[in-house]
Amino acid sequence: MDVYRDFPLSKILYYKIGGKASFVLKVQNKEDLLDALGFIQKNKVKKILPIGLGSNLLVSDEPFKGAVLWFSREELKGKNSTLKLHSGNIIETFASVLLDDLIQFSFAHNLIGLEWAGGLPSTVGGAIRGNAGAFGSEIKDSVYEVEVLDLSNENYLIKTFSNDDLQFSYRNSLLKKNKNLIAVSGFFKLKKANKEDVEMAKQVYFSYIEHRKKYNPLEYPSCGSVFQNITEKEKTEAILAKWPDVEDLVSKKWHGKVAMGYIINRLGFSGMRIGGAEVSQKHANYILNKNKARFNDVLSIIDKIKAKFSQTFGFPPELELEIVK
Numbered sequence: 299m300d301v302y303r304d305f306p307l308s309k310i311l312y313y314k315i316g317g318k319a320s321f322v323l324k325v326q327n328k329e330d331l332l333d334a335l336g337f338i339q340k341n342k343v344k345k346i347l348p349i350g351l352g353s354n355l356l357v358s359d360e361p362f363k364g365a366v367l368w369f370s371r372e373e374l375k376g377k378n379s380t381l382k383l384h385s386g387n388i389i390e391t392f393a394s395v396l397l398d399d400l401i402q403f404s405f406a407h408n409l410i411g412l413e414w415a416g417g418l419p420s421t422v423g424g425a426i427r428g429n430a431g432a433f434g435s436e437i438k439d440s441v442y443e444v445e446v447l448d449l450s451n452e453n454y455l456i457k458t459f460s461n462d463d464l465q466f467s468y469r470n471s472l473l474k475k476n477k478n479l480i481a482v483s484g485f486f487k488l489k490k491a492n493k494e495d496v497e498m499a500k501q502v503y504f505s506y507i508e509h510r511k512k513y514n515p516l517e518y519p520s521c522g523s524v525f526q527n528i529t530e531k532e533k534t535e536a537i538l539a540k541w542p543d544v545e546d547l548v549s550k551k552w553h554g555k556v557a558m559g560y561i562i563n564r565l566g567f568s569g570m571r572i573g574g575a576e577v578s579q580k581h582a583n584y585i586l587n588k589n590k591a592r593f594n595d596v597l598s599i600i601d602k603i604k605a606k607f608s609q610t611f612g613f614p615p616e617l618e619l620e621i622v623k
């Protein structure tokens with residue numbers, strides 16, 4: 299396990315925003331994780347922040363006085379200790395494995411079911427915690443079990459949680475509700491497939507990558523969607539009461555949800571810039587780090603959108619990205 303002291307998080311977080319952390323503990327497999335926990339105990343570190351790619355994180359520019367557990371992709375040197383196949387269709391992955399590496403591994407073993415995540419930047423741990431999803435599918439559909447570390451237990455117990463135990467819902471899970479719980483390993487139950495079905499799954503996977511290139515602003519660092527799309531019935535109705543003309547879009551284009559990108563654009567925020575941060579004109583639910591954006595640049599835009607949204611519809615929008623102050 300590598301230890302970095304006073305390390306600028308902007309160097310490793312997807313958004314390229316974030317202050318220095320007292321310790322960054324680079325964790326690439328279970329052995330590293332045990333070493334990291336030993337380090338935390340020995341140095342009596344109180345504050346712990348797990349991160350993966352940081353593709354859903356906006357972190358303050360102020361120093362983070364604690365240890366960042368950086369679940370980082372294992373450099374593959376011929377062996378791969380972090381991805382294993384069990385009983386024909388269950389894949390075990392360490393939390394730092396990239397979702398994309400898991401997908402490639404599944405295809406190589408004639409297993410399908412994760413192709414919807416083509417182009418979704420995530421580690422396995424981050425995806426489980428936030429129940430990552432796209433194009434009508436979610437990670438919960440394939441999660442069989444997860445090994446979870448409980449930081450509140452002084453012996454650092456690791457327990458196995460079933461899919462039901464994890465209480466998945468839209469972009470949510472038990473791990474998100476309880477910050478002491480860290481995903482250590484995920485077990486994914488996938489579908490056995492013949493060569494033709496694997497080929498078809500690969501086509502779907504590539505088509506989603508193309509879709510993202512076409513419709514998402516991938517040219518600058520971002521955190522993906524800043525706000526959650528609206529899924530609750532009463533909230534959708536409140537929006538339709540104000541903007542009845544979007545009813546068709548909700549039912550025909552957005553699968554019953556209200557797309558926040560559309561709302562933010564219609565509220566007039568596309569292209570709005572504060573400091574180095576800018577609301578994307580390609581997809582208004584993205585706030586881009588256009589030029590050395592600071593934490594407060596992004597936060598100010600978020601606050602402005604929140605205020606205008608609440609004033610218009612009578613309830614606040616929910617954040618999809620996570621803020622660490």
Ligand SMILES: Cc1cc2nc3c(=O)[nH]c(=O)nc-3n(C[C@H](O)[C@H](O)[C@H](O)COP(=O)(O)OP(=O)(O)OC[C@H]3O[C@@H](n4cnc5c(N)ncnc54)[C@H](O)[C@@H]3O)c2cc1C
Nearest residue numbers: 350351352353354420421423424425430431480481521522
């Ligand atoms: C261009 C772009 C497109 C995106 N598209 C989508 C999309 O289509 N669908 C979607 O759902 N998301 C999307 N996202 C958001 C992001 O990719 C997901 O939220 C992703 O799952 C985050 O994974 P991560 O490993 O980067 O987690 P991080 O951003 O590093 O962390 C996210 C949260 O999980 C916690 N965490 C990280 N690892 C662990 C762990 N092992 N155990 C417990 N907690 C942990 C962190 O503390 C943090 O609170 C997109 C982001 C970008 C930049």
